[in-house]
Amino acid sequence: MKNPVFLIAKKEIQIALRQKLITALAIVIMGLLSVALYAGYIAYTQQQTVVENAQEKSRKEWLEQGDKHPHIAAHYGTFVFKPKTILSLFDFGLDTFTGTSVYLEAHYQHEFMFRPAQDHSSMIRFGELSASLVLQVLIPLLIIFLAFPAFTEERENGTLKLLVSQGVSYTPIIWGKILAYLSILFAIVFPFFALAIILSTGITTSDSIPDPWLRVLFLILIYALYLLIFVSFSVWVSIQSSTGRNALLTLLTCWILFTIIIPKTTANLGESLYPLPSMKIYREAIQKDIRNGLDGKTPKTTREEQLKKKYLQDYKVDSIHKLPLNFEGIRMQVGEDYGNKVYDIHWKRLIKIFDKQNRISSLSSFITPYLSIRNVSMGLTATDLHTSIHFQKTTEKYRRELIRKMNHDMAQNSRYGEFYEYKASKNLWKTVNGFRYKTMPAYKILLLYRIELLSLCCWAILVFFLLGYSSRKIKPVL
Amino acid sequence: MNRVTITLLRFEWVSFTRNIFQIVMLGCTFLLGLYAIYYGQSEIKVQRETIKDVIEIEKTEFHQYQASFKEELASVTQKKKLTIASDPAYAWHRHGYHAILHPHDYAALAIGQCDLHPFYYRLTGMSLHYQLFENEIANPVKLYVGNFDLSFVLIYLFPLLIIAFSYDLYSGEKESGVLPLLHIQTVSIRKIIIIRLVFYFCLITGLALLISFIGLTTSGNIMISENRLATLFWLLGVIVYSAFWFAILFCIVSFKMNSSFTAISAAGVWLLFLIIIPAVLNVWITAKYPTNSTSLAEITRRTSLENEEDENEAKEVITEFLAHNPHLKDSDSLIHNNTLAKAYAALTSLKDMHSKEDVDHYNNQIYQRNQRTSDLHWINPAVNMQGVFIHIAKTDLNTFHQFHTSIELFHRNISDFYFQKLFWDKPIQPEDYSRLPSFTIQRDEVKWSTLILLGIAKVSIAMILFFVIGFVIMKKKRI
Numbered sequence: 001m002k003n004p005v006f007l008i009a010k011k012e013i014q015i016a017l018r019q020k021l022i023t024a025l026a027i028v029i030m031g032l033l034s035v036a037l038y039a040g041y042i043a044y045t046q047q048q049t050v051v052e053n054a055q056e057k058s059r060k061e062w063l064e065q066g067d068k069h070p071h072i073a074a075h076y077g078t079f080v081f082k083p084k085t086i087l088s089l090f091d092f093g094l095d096t097f098t099g100t101s102v103y104l105e106a107h108y109q110h111e112f113m114f115r116p117a118q119d120h121s122s123m124i125r126f127g128e129l130s131a132s133l134v135l136q137v138l139i140p141l142l143i144i145f146l147a148f149p150a151f152t153e154e155r156e157n158g159t160l161k162l163l164v165s166q167g168v169s170y171t172p173i174i175w176g177k178i179l180a181y182l183s184i185l186f187a188i189v190f191p192f193f194a195l196a197i198i199l200s201t202g203i204t205t206s207d208s209i210p211d212p213w214l215r216v217l218f219l220i221l222i223y224a225l226y227l228l229i230f231v232s233f234s235v236w237v238s239i240q241s242s243t244g245r246n247a248l249l250t251l252l253t254c255w256i257l258f259t260i261i262i263p264k265t266t267a268n269l270g271e272s273l274y275p276l277p278s279m280k281i282y283r284e285a286i287q288k289d290i291r292n293g294l295d296g297k298t299p300k301t302t303r304e305e306q307l308k309k310k311y312l313q314d315y316k317v318d319s320i321h322k323l324p325l326n327f328e329g330i331r332m333q334v335g336e337d338y339g340n341k342v343y344d345i346h347w348k349r350l351i352k353i354f355d356k357q358n359r360i361s362s363l364s365s366f367i368t369p370y371l372s373i374r375n376v377s378m379g380l381t382a383t384d385l386h387t388s389i390h391f392q393k394t395t396e397k398y399r400r401e402l403i404r405k406m407n408h409d410m411a412q413n414s415r416y417g418e419f420y421e422y423k424a425s426k427n428l429w430k431t432v433n434g435f436r437y438k439t440m441p442a443y444k445i446l447l448l449y450r451i452e453l454l455s456l457c458c459w460a461i462l463v464f465f466l467l468g469y470s471s472r473k474i475k476p477v478l
Numbered sequence: 479m480n481r482v483t484i485t486l487l488r489f490e491w492v493s494f495t496r497n498i499f500q501i502v503m504l505g506c507t508f509l510l511g512l513y514a515i516y517y518g519q520s521e522i523k524v525q526r527e528t529i530k531d532v533i534e535i536e537k538t539e540f541h542q543y544q545a546s547f548k549e550e551l552a553s554v555t556q557k558k559k560l561t562i563a564s565d566p567a568y569a570w571h572r573h574g575y576h577a578i579l580h581p582h583d584y585a586a587l588a589i590g591q592c593d594l595h596p597f598y599y600r601l602t603g604m605s606l607h608y609q610l611f612e613n614e615i616a617n618p619v620k621l622y623v624g625n626f627d628l629s630f631v632l633i634y635l636f637p638l639l640i641i642a643f644s645y646d647l648y649s650g651e652k653e654s655g656v657l658p659l660l661h662i663q664t665v666s667i668r669k670i671i672i673i674r675l676v677f678y679f680c681l682i683t684g685l686a687l688l689i690s691f692i693g694l695t696t697s698g699n700i701m702i703s704e705n706r707l708a709t710l711f712w713l714l715g716v717i718v719y720s721a722f723w724f725a726i727l728f729c730i731v732s733f734k735m736n737s738s739f740t741a742i743s744a745a746g747v748w749l750l751f752l753i754i755i756p757a758v759l760n761v762w763i764t765a766k767y768p769t770n771s772t773s774l775a776e777i778t779r780r781t782s783l784e785n786e787e788d789e790n791e792a793k794e795v796i797t798e799f800l801a802h803n804p805h806l807k808d809s810d811s812l813i814h815n816n817t818l819a820k821a822y823a824a825l826t827s828l829k830d831m832h833s834k835e836d837v838d839h840y841n842n843q844i845y846q847r848n849q850r851t852s853d854l855h856w857i858n859p860a861v862n863m864q865g866v867f868i869h870i871a872k873t874d875l876n877t878f879h880q881f882h883t884s885i886e887l888f889h890r891n892i893s894d895f896y897f898q899k900l901f902w903d904k905p906i907q908p909e910d911y912s913r914l915p916s917f918t919i920q921r922d923e924v925k926w927s928t929l930i931l932l933g934i935a936k937v938s939i940a941m942i943l944f945f946v947i948g949f950v951i952m953k954k955k956r957i
Binding site for chain 2: 077252
């Protein structure tokens with residue numbers, strides 16, 4: 001005799017295939033997945049070309065800026081553009097809401113400019129169709145439509161009684177049904193997962209993700225777990241409900257709470273509890289600390305006086321004109337270093353507020369598995385806030401290196417009091433390498449999302465426990 | 479109202495009051511509505527406090543300049559302060575003015591795009607584009623998720639409430655075995671369903687109006703002239719949007735399917751209007767009308783004269799600038815004084831002039847793209863209604879475009895104020911501080927009303943369409 005789990009699964013699949021609504025929904029979802037991936041690919045290629053061209057142009061301008069004083073070059077600066085990663089075609093994440101370019105110049109850390117959402121009307125706030133949206137939000141709805149009558153229908157038709165009287169225990173019935181729904185889902189998403197694997201292995205090395213295949217593997221694993229949780233949860237609700245109507249309404253209510261209401265309220269709550277400073281106040285605080293010193297007692301003039309004294313003592317001379325290097329270059333670099341130190345303190349404070357705000361969403365993933373998958377998926381596709389912050393850090397590091405080289409050259413090769421007399425050439429500009437960005441490795445990202453991963457595991461354990469518990473308590477007739 | 483109608487309404491009222499689940503749902507929605515109002519108001523309060531701080535900073539800055547005229551010039555710092563206050567060569571790029579977009583009273587109810595766009599800018603006479611593209615600090619996760627404001631509750635949650643209350647108006651009767659009894663009555667089933675729908679329409683729309691009224695009265699004075707029309711439009715919008723969803727439910731119910739199928743269909747329509755259609759349109763718009771902001775990045779660069787020590791180059795720049803500014807043209811006789819400072823001012827102004835074409839081209843691309851988007855509002859009344867709400871609250875993209883246009887004019891006034899002094903070699907006098915340029919936003923109130931009414935009309939047409947379809951199908955379809 002065949003394993004009852006497979007027998008039940010086979011019967012469930014046959015029933016599902018006979019239902020026009022389910023077939024239609026499956027086709028719609030496959031269609032949406034195709035459109036989403038195609039649109040993602042178009043957006044990726046468009047953006048990638050634009051960014052590569054802009055980056056190239058910016059590099060060319062830097063190298064061919066002509067002979068000029070290094071400090072003028074430091075102000076002329078350069079631009080860095082955020083590259084789009086290949087995996088972003090699957091999950092757009094926060095790309096629409098983070099700035100895409102930044103101007104790097106001396107003394108000042110500019111903010112990222114041009115958030116793509118700013119170019120859209122308010123419709124953008126309704127979300128964009130991506131494969132991740134389909135998998136995270138729409139497929140759970142298909143699962144609900146598939147699984148809500150799992151037990152209620154058997155009970156309403158009296159077939160559950162018949163099944164039990166045949167000697168089948170509840171556990172194989174439950175798992176047979178879960179297996180059937182998972183097989184249907186697998187048939188729907190398999191072509192897309194296969195495509196993702198092929199794409200990830202075929203990615204050229206120019207992409208900024210160093211380990212795409214590993215990320216794709218993790219994505220497949222966590223999405224499989226997420227869908228398993230939703231299927232098991234839906235079957236459990238069906239077991240617990242007296243009628244199909246009740247099961248459906250309960251599941252739809254849960255879906256709305258999980259995917260719409262809780263994510264929004266937690267993000268909003270985060271902002272209300274930990275308010276962000278306005279840009280003006282934030283900038284003013286940085287400038288004030290640079291002006292008056294971090295302790296509020298050593299203003300810029302005093303710091304410069306101390307620096308001057310130190311150099312005169314170190315080189316045992318009585319005038320900065322007699323120093324073997326241009327003191328102006330030293331002063332600028334020390335000023336730059338101090339500005340960086342102040343900036344780092346304020347920036348870290350700001351990032352900490354972001355962390356606190358987002359922690360509420362992370363912890364809420366114990367209430368809704370959607371938040372776990374949303375956050376981990378964004379992380380793995382490098383479209384999340386952590387990657388955005390990592391990118392900002394990399395650009396800032398690049399800016400500091402660029403300015404340091406300019407100040408160093410000025411200190412070493414020009415004389416104090418001379419400005420227009422000294423001009424650096426392309427040889428100096430060439431010492432600053434072109435900007436290249438590589439994302440964090442996948443394991444680091446996963447570590448950052450350990451709460452979400454833990455919550456996903458807890459969800460899986462919870463639904464399996466509930467199913468196990470309910471299988472012993474099921475009544476064939478309510 | 480005849481007796482049958484009264485009996486039906488009374489029956490519906492009794493069954494509603496006995497249904498704890500429905501009462502709890504209404505109560506929860508009411509509480510969510512109150513939370514949304516509170517959240518929106520707290521968001522706008524933060525903006526208003528920032529604006530207050532910004533105004534204070536500007537006041538302090540200018541107060542210092544004015545005070546420096548009266549101070550004794552004992553220290554280097556005091557002398558420097560007076561130079562910045564009186565010498566236009568410094569003042570034009572040091573004096574910071576703020577262009578502020580004060581949030582409308584009802585912005586708290588529909589936050590719209592106002593968390594995405596900066597609502598104030600500090601402007602000096604320096605290149606406008608150097609100052610215009612800096613963003614306000616925002617958590618991208620929060621921007622992505624959106625705001626839980628009243629417009630969200632009305633647009634997303636109320637349709638769900640409507641679905642939950644009315645999906646089984648027909649199938650419920652059928653499944654509980656009451657339908658044959660209804661058929662033997664003198665009243666038609668269609669009439670019974672319509673009366674029941676009207677009852678729930680009054681109930682749910684009443685709740686939506688109550689929450690809206692609380693929101694409107696606590697966010698601003700509804701009687702003042704700026705808010706009166708906005709209040710009316712908001713309440714009208716709520717009624718029409720609610721009616722639209724009842725018309726959809728009537729249409730779905732008219733197919734006389736079982737409860738589960740009706741609920742699935744209604745949930746499907748909700749999903750279609752609120753998630754799928756906007757999500758598909760957004761990616762379509764992005765792919766079809768791509769914008770390229772990288773070209774704009776370049777114009778934010780700080781630039782200087784090629785050879786600062788070359789006086790001829792400086793003079794050439796000034797001459798080119800004067801050719802574009804006839805009101806300053808005669809000052810060319812003074813070109814030898816303060817040449818470098820004048821050249822910088824001229825260069826900045828010319829740079830803005832040359833970049834204007836790129837900026838206008840970019841803005842035009844966005845305008846075209848959003849025109850296409852608003853054309854598509856016909857197929858999605860939910861997005862359309864959201865557009866109407868944020869238009870009423872003046873938190874839409876159009877308002878930010880108007881803000882930017884007004885900023886351009888303001889920046890020109892600032893530059894002109896200082897350049898008049900700089901190019902005519904005149905110092906800034908204490909009395910000039912009473913004639914400082916000030917910012918006003920240019921608005922088109924007629925266009926504002928027209929767009930709102932047009933938006934509401936589109937939803938009304940969709941509502942009528944669905945109702946008529948439902949009415950016809952209900953008649954044709956047998957049990």
